Amino acid sequence: MASQQEVKLYGSWRSGFSRRVVIALKLRGMPYGFVEEDTQNKSADLLKYNPVHQKIPVLVHNGKPIAESQIILEYIDETWPGYPLLPQEPYDRAMARFWAKFIDDKCLKSVVKASWGPVDEQEKAFEEVQENLSFLEEEIQGKKFFGGERVGFVDIVGNVIGYYLGAIEEALGQEMLTKEKHPCLYEWAHEYTSCNIIKENHPPRDRSVDYFRPQIQASRASN
Ligand SMILES: N[C@@H](CCC(=O)N[C@@H](CS)C(=O)NCC(=O)O)C(=O)O
Structure with a gap:
């Protein structure tokens, strides 16, 4: 109970x-x-x-x-019973875990390196971000969310891209996810941040930008 x-x-x-x-x-x-x-x-x-x-x-x-x-x-x-996060079918569940792992192991790492990493490695890391976003672009094509018609496991893990990347880009003064290069993923990020549950439970964007900005400045100063 x-x-x-x-x-x-x-x-x-x-x-x-x-x-x-x-x-x-x-x-x-x-x-x-x-x-x-x-x-x-x-x-x-x-x-x-x-x-x-x-x-x-x-x-x-x-x-x-x-x-x-x-x-x-x-x-x-x-x-707990209720809103399912992972899909029902074993293959779909395995794929959801695969993409969630990809987001943390590859996407997030490349975003961090491109934003806070050593200056001489940032250009290469930026290219890695683009490549990683392209894999997600292919995966989201034809779907509203990674979970289908509603937010699921991969979308929630994908908050790094859907929500935080925008704040990082603003603090950095450089775009990584653009409508031109990754139109479907860009649209997904928009849909994702427009959901009430996401809007209501993430900090206001300005607060996140203010949090990231000094970290980016500090890493630049130490490089
Ligand atoms: N793989 C972990 C990562 C968790 C993580 O990095 N948490 C950060 C805050 S966002 C933390 O606790 N950092 C403190 C530290 O590294 O000492 C997860 O998915 O939960």
Whole structure:
């Protein structure tokens, strides 16, 4: 019974990984408590619950911790009935996991390198971003969301591209995802950020731009 569950999310308003879990819990209609963590000064609880990575997000369900955003999303999908995050068919589920892993392993890494990485590696990283976005462009073609007609697992993981990339681009003063090069992905990002659930549960764009800007400036200054 939902009323007997104690669900606590250790995260931060800044963290895109935490936002994924918030979106999944909201879509699922699962009540939860939110503990705002300072990643520069981690709480004893966070270190106890995620001693291996010492990172947010951590979902604590009836005292049992689960770490890593994609794993938490799967846990939510398997634990509480309601809005499905992963597709039903095994092949479709495998493909959703494949693209979600691709977003974290390749897309996100290249975006970070192109934005904050060593200056002499940024040009190459920028090309990698373009190549990675092209793979997603092919995958989203003909669909409204990666999950089909509604937001699903890959879309939620894709918040890095759908929501955060725009704020990073603004802070950086350089576009990466453009209508000209990646029209379908660009349209997807627009659809995604227009969804109420996404709008209501991500920080206002200006706040994210203000968060990214000093990091970008600091990395430029140290290069
Ligand atoms: N792979 C992890 C990444 C989580 C992550 O990088 N969290 C960041 C905040 S956005 C963090 O806790 N950083 C603190 C640190 O690295 O010490 C996930 O998907 O949950």
